[in-house]
Amino acid sequence: MKLQFSNTIQQLKTSATREILKLTQGNDIISFAGGLPAEDFFPDHAMKEAFNKVFDQGKKSLQYGITEGHIPLRKQICQRMKKKGMVVNEDQIQITTGSQQAIDLITRIFINPGDTILVENPTYLAALQVFEGYGAKVVGVKSDDDGIHLNDLKEKITRHRPKFIYVTPTFANPTGRFWSNERKQGILNICKQHETIIIEDDPYGEIQFNETSGIPSIYSLNNESDEFNPVIYTSTFSKTVIPALRIGWVVGESSIIQQITKAKQAADLHSSMVDQQALYFLLRDFDLDQHILNVSHEYEQRKNLMTQLLLQYEIPAKWVDPQGGMFLWLTLNDSSIDATELLKKAVKEGVAFVPGSVFYTGETLKNTMRLNFTYTAKEQMEVGIKRLQRVFTTVPQN
Amino acid sequence: MKLQFSNTIQQLKTSATREILKLTQGNDIISFAGGLPAEDFFPDHAMKEAFNKVFDQGKKSLQYGITEGHIPLRKQICQRMKKKGMVVNEDQIQITTGSQQAIDLITRIFINPGDTILVENPTYLAALQVFEGYGAKVVGVKSDDDGIHLNDLKEKITRHRPKFIYVTPTFANPTGRFWSNERKQGILNICKQHETIIIEDDPYGEIQFNETSGIPSIYSLNNESDEFNPVIYTSTFSKTVIPALRIGWVVGESSIIQQITKAKQAADLHSSMVDQQALYFLLRDFDLDQHILNVSHEYEQRKNLMTQLLLQYEIPAKWVDPQGGMFLWLTLNDSSIDATELLKKAVKEGVAFVPGSVFYTGETLKNTMRLNFTYTAKEQMEVGIKRLQRVFTTVPQN
Incomplete structure (x- = not known):
């Protein structure tokens, strides 16, 4: 049977990030690709209590x-x-x-x-x-x-x-x-x-x-x-x-x-x-504001560690130090490098990021990449950036 | 500022049922209008336990x-x-x-x-x-x-x-x-x-x-x-x-x-x-199958009570006895009655239903109405059908 899907669904592209995440699943890959918050800080006890309160209200609330x-x-x-x-x-x-x-x-x-x-x-x-x-x-x-x-x-x-x-x-x-x-x-x-x-x-x-x-x-x-x-x-x-x-x-x-x-x-x-x-x-x-302060403080430390490692391992790129959020945006010094090509090598080395080009409409800067600094624990971050360094050693620099 | 909404949202009608439900809120109205399951049977204890198990798995599951x-x-x-x-x-x-x-x-x-x-x-x-x-x-x-x-x-x-x-x-x-x-x-x-x-x-x-x-x-x-x-x-x-x-x-x-x-x-x-x-x-x-059997048995009793009351109070309508589900579909004996008009009177009498015409596309049978039999407790049902009877006494029958 021939299926005739709508224009809407044909125009809708699947997420490149998602496809990359699929590549990294189940492997020993350190991923700076996803936009995930750190699990260690999830307020699971407070959430469990909150759900119990919902059910303690009685059946009408369901x-x-x-x-x-x-x-x-x-x-x-x-x-x-x-x-x-x-x-x-x-x-x-x-x-x-x-x-x-x-x-x-x-x-x-x-x-x-x-x-x-x-x-x-x-x-x-x-x-x-x-x-x-x-x-x-x-x-x-x-x-x-x-x-x-x-x-x-x-x-x-x-x-x-x-x-x-x-x-x-x-x-x-x-x-x-x-x-x-x-x-x-x-x-x-x-x-x-x-x-x-x-x-x-x-x-x-x-x-x-x-x-x-x-x-x-x-x-x-x-x-x-x-x-x-x-x-x-x-x-x-x-x-x-x-x-x-x-x-x-x-x-x-x-x-x-x-x-x-x-x-x-x-x-x-x-x-x-x-x-x-x-x-x-x-x-x-629950004191969500204090919780957010704590998490933000940890995220800042992870961001600081990541930028320090990028310098230490001489990743050939520039960035603006972010004042918040979850991402570091790198522009590679060599404008001829296509980060999408780089990603394929990176996945082989055991590290992932999102090539910047997927975030553009119209004219695209291909020598850009997004690194997430919130998800990876500090002890893993150096391993990841080292792997990233190895990726760059395989690329001829202009 | 003049807002220019899409064709989609302009074509989208709000639900007549929803508007009727708004009318019935906060009043002493017995509503056969909504499509709500009976709250008395919600498995709240089992659900509470199930949610606790989610949180007991640890933070990764969040x-x-x-x-x-x-x-x-x-x-x-x-x-x-x-x-x-x-x-x-x-x-x-x-x-x-x-x-x-x-x-x-x-x-x-x-x-x-x-x-x-x-x-x-x-x-x-x-x-x-x-x-x-x-x-x-x-x-x-x-x-x-x-x-x-x-x-x-x-x-x-x-x-x-x-x-x-x-x-x-x-x-x-x-x-x-x-x-x-x-x-x-x-x-x-x-x-x-x-x-x-x-x-x-x-x-x-x-x-x-x-x-x-x-x-x-x-x-x-x-x-x-x-x-x-x-x-x-x-x-x-x-x-x-x-x-x-x-x-x-x-x-x-x-x-x-x-x-x-x-x-x-x-x-x-x-x-x-x-x-x-x-x-x-x-x-x-949880034994959901047994739960569904119990609930269905109660719903059948409510359906039986409703049809018995409709006969007892001589509501001038016909229906086919449903074998399951949540609704009774009435066709009024007098085909000149518009159930939408009837609803306005019904709400004044303190009872609600959904006029059948809203469920049709194209040609519409206006002398139809949908009654929900699952939500209203048995002791309230007779009060509701009595009120419905009063509504019909105000309508000249052909």
Whole structure:
């Protein structure tokens, strides 16, 4: 029987990262490829207690729930949003199955095939996949270590009239970049002027190495007296609590959230109410902020160790020291090296990373790679970087 | 700011059932409207134990999982599928966030706007919503108490060349219908001959009142020696374990499941691994089959009580006694009565149901209504049917 699949699924590429992860499974490979948090710090005891509290409430709590998500959890999220300068009520929050679902639902409510989406370049691979799956034309905006170039943004908004722009201003994946406040204010002003929606994806914003308080989101920079905030903000507990729960959320104007809720209802009715209630109890009874501080401190040490080893083993590359998040973005000194080719050798040597090219749309810098520094334990990191050094010795340097 | 939403979200209607349920919240209303299982029988103690076992495995079990779903859970589902005559391996199973997500993902991988989907008429409302949201042309096939009419099916496949046909052959929502084996074999033969995919939605199949063994699915009727099975089967634990978990699954040919997995990866990476692992432990250590027997027995008693009360209070309607599932489908004797109008009066009297018209595509029988018999406790049921009687006394009978 001949199967006729939709354009959507034919446009949807499988994740290169995922394919690489498959290569590394079951082998003695040290992987800097995945975007995984360190398991050692998962608050398993607190989570177990939180789940017990769900069941101790009685059977009623195990029934179907509302699509928008568990109200007490949304209220807790409102409290947490305040730290980012965001004053929102629970009607402005939709709970999602991770922020990946947020990206999917937002795209679903805005994009018709052929519509344009602007993105930072490079950007989160799985967002690019979603956008292309919906038949969007994805256009990259130039960016540097301070964020996107505002002139290029203006020019591309005027030329392409995009439905929205997708950005990760705080410790981006893959670059680890942390936008300046000037660029954050700039994108907001330009997008308001041109009536363009901003999707602010913030899965890593709480993993900070230097800041002692919340970093303002683009969302928070909107003047409260203004009628409409063009920012849709999304984040997740996958990096700060545990990934297995898949609980994320979206914040935005009620008129937008209502449409997301409608899309969510058709997509899966609602996310697990057992998990949502457990997370509510965790946020109520566990000091998540202190936990995040502890984890961030450990991640900073791992990042410091990795950069020190990269220097020590003379990996021929440059990088900007990240101020938070989970990734180190390397640009190889030799611009003729294709990191995708390098990866094949690396896997043979027993080390993995993600070639930078997969994160680009349009013009690609092939001599880039993303290293994750959070997952690998310190004692393993040196073994991994040594293996990486061996990979470079096999490459003729220009 | 003027928002420009996608065609998809504009085509997507919110659920009439949901709007009615909102009306009934917080009031002293007896609702036969929802499709909720009875809370009294939720296996909360067994579930609590199962979740504890997840956390007792250690922190590694709280990391990201694979998109396809927890392998031991999929193996357990294979065992359960055998009872329906389905011999499948775990590579033919994708775990979903309820069977609602299965319907969404299947539609996503097959449907381009303008493609045709055939459905039983009437059929599951939220499936119609998904299909219309993807811009499909939905065409109803005539059906009666034994299933769809095979001649009409043949004619409509030839005329419309649909991407697939969506059916609920076992204790359908809304009609409670239980197809004859002849119709099941018939749809399979016709669809194989015309290379048409069948979506077999089976959330209620295990809630049986009379059968002592598994009822064969359409999927199971395919000859094992045949190269390709055109049936994609989906079910859920929402009705048999607890709804709050939102764990469902899809079974199909690997070539189809792989596409569903790709779509699922973009949609939300994976469903909660905590819940999937807990469900695995529940299936391993708890006698779910005995539990389902007990619950089904109670549901049968509630159904018997409801039909007895409908007769006792002389509700002017006809129905076919359901052999399982959760719903009673009433056709009012007076064909001029519009059940949607009746509902407004009913809510004032303190009782709710779903007007049948929302389940139809194309030609609609307005003098129909769906009553759920599983959710309302026996002692409340008489109060509800009495109120329904009062509603009818206000309507002039032809």
